[in-house]
Amino acid sequence: MDMQYDQYGRALGVTVDNWQGATPPQRVTLQGRSCRVEPFSRQQHGAGLRAALELDVDGRDWAYLMPRPQSDADWSNWFGMMEDSRDPLFFAIVDQASGQAVGSCSYLRIDPAMGVIEVGWLRFSPLLQRTAAATEAMYLMMCQAFDWGYRRYEWKCNALNAPSMRAAPRLGFTFEGIFRQARVNWGLNRDTAWFSLLDSEWPANRAAMEAWLDAANFDAEGKQRRSLEECRRVQAAQTRQDGVRLATLADLPQLAVLFDGYRQFYGRHDDAATSHDFIRQRLVQGDSTILVYEQAGALQGFTQLYPLYTSVAAAPACLLNDLFVAPAARGGGGGRKLLAAAAELAKARGLARLELATAHDNLTAQALYESMGWQRETQFYRYRLPL
Numbered sequence: 458m459d460m461q462y463d464q465y466g467r468a469l470g471v472t473v474d475n476w477q478g479a480t481p482p483q484r485v486t487l488q489g490r491s492c493r494v495e496p497f498s499r500q501q502h503g504a505g506l507r508a509a510l511e512l513d514v515d516g517r518d519w520a521y522l523m524p525r526p527q528s529d530a531d532w533s534n535w536f537g538m539m540e541d542s543r544d545p546l547f548f549a550i551v552d553q554a555s556g557q558a559v560g561s562c563s564y565l566r567i568d569p570a571m572g573v574i575e576v577g578w579l580r581f582s583p584l585l586q587r588t589a590a591a592t593e594a595m596y597l598m599m600c601q602a603f604d605w606g607y608r609r610y611e612w613k614c615n616a617l618n619a620p621s622m623r624a625a626p627r628l629g630f631t632f633e634g635i636f637r638q639a640r641v642n643w644g645l646n647r648d649t650a651w652f653s654l655l656d657s658e659w660p661a662n663r664a665a666m667e668a669w670l671d672a673a674n675f676d677a678e679g680k681q682r683r684s685l686e687e688c689r690r691v692q693a694a695q696t697r698q699d700g701v702r703l704a705t706l707a708d709l710p711q712l713a714v715l716f717d718g719y720r721q722f723y724g725r726h727d728d729a730a731t732s733h734d735f736i737r738q739r740l741v742q743g744d745s746t747i748l749v750y751e752q753a754g755a756l757q758g759f760t761q762l763y764p765l766y767t768s769v770a771a772a773p774a775c776l777l778n779d780l781f782v783a784p785a786a787r788g789g790g791g792g793r794k795l796l797a798a799a800a801e802l803a804k805a806r807g808l809a810r811l812e813l814a815t816a817h818d819n820l821t822a823q824a825l826y827e828s829m830g831w832q833r834e835t836q837f838y839r840y841r842l843p844l
């Protein structure tokens with residue numbers, strides 16, 4: 458991303474590469490481990506959601522959203538609005554075990570052209586509050602928004618709403634400030650607090666949330682072993698080797714060039730567009746882990762890990778599919794640092810092993826791997842089926 462200037466030398470803004478806008482939200486079901494997020498249906502979800510919300514017998518959870526429904530007609534009107542609305546676009550949060558709707562949420566202030574979307578209208582019943590499912594529902598909503606191509610994911614709340622003010626930074630949002638006297642709600646002033654999560658911040662935040670949501674992070678009683686903030690600190694520490702860190706979307710321009718160089722090394726023609734699109738998909742979807750080696754603000758190399766499972770060990774593993782250092786930076790230890798960081802990350806995640814393959818004539822790489830404890834496989838042949 459390059460800063461653009463006018464003829465007077467004034468900075469105008471950083472280029473947004475290949476911006477086509479985001480996809481308008483769709484009524485899709487988001488499947489998690491402890492919950493799922495489904496397009497809201499009055500017939501399917503209404504009765505269960507009302508029963509769950511009415512467990513809040515003193516009505517304290519309604520203070521900042523809207524007046525509490527008082528009658529069957531109030532509930533019917535609210536559920537009807539939720540079902541018919543497209544902005545906000547409402548979803549039910551359904552408990553996986555019971556199948557009951559235990560909360561609701563929405564996307565709102567939807568602007569695909571600018572790549573901005575907000576999460577809001579959160580109604581978490583006592584059955585959902587302070588559970589793993591509550592965090593997982595927000596994780597699923599984040600995943601889908603960034604998969605649709607949004608650049609900015611927003612959270613806004615009444616600045617007096619202490620639980621919401623605490624929840625946003627816990628989930629990875631950055632506090633941006635307070636819009637004073639932003640609204641008048643029911644004759645009362647509302648100052649609105651603004652938070653955001655950017656696409657460049659999403660890969661690291663996603664990794665921390667997935668580490669927290671992992672079943673291994675909870676004991677037999679369902680109590681967390683590490684807090685979400687602790688997971689973030691561990692995640693950062695795992696990639697704080699000299700010059701090596703997790704890649705983010707902000708690295709995409711440089712990383713795509715390195716990735717294209719890697720593909721050319723293995724005989725592909727220069728294809729910057731394909732390389733750019735492929736790496737962007739990996740960063741947004743989070744289906745691989747990419748570590749980069751950086752010096753003086755410039756990326757000099759990367760390695761990419763793809764998740765695997767080993768059936769014999771009945772455990773997760775990873776394929777270290779890509780390792781590349783720019784020609785001008787070779788001999789400086791970048792490849793060794795990337796391999797060491799990958800091994801540390803794999804150990805921290807409890808993986809059984811890392812695997813890789815390299816060309817028979819790539820003797821330099823083979824010497825590096827073996828010097829770092831990698832063992833050449835001699836028991837099995839590798840086969841592939843081109844499709």
